[in-house]
Amino acid sequence: MNQRIDYEETQIIVITVKATDSGAPSKSTTQQFLINVVNINDNSPIFEHPYYEGEMNENDTNVQVITTVKAIDLDRAPYGDVK
Ligand SMILES: [Ca+2]
């Protein structure tokens, strides 16, 4: 398997492994394995818009909301939680 595994697309992989002995005739058996894919922080947050704008008065010392921004992260929690 040479393809990238992405937790956000697949959380469990099932593979079948076959073991064969060297006898003549040979005997073999197969076994299924469940692989739990572990999430890593492989995505960065992305802002919803490429540009934001806000205004504030010069010398203003009051805490106020200038603008609201939003970013998303394609990772599942906790790596996708954005603050
Ligand atoms: Ca992330």
Ligand SMILES: [Ca+2]
């Ligand atoms: Ca991830």
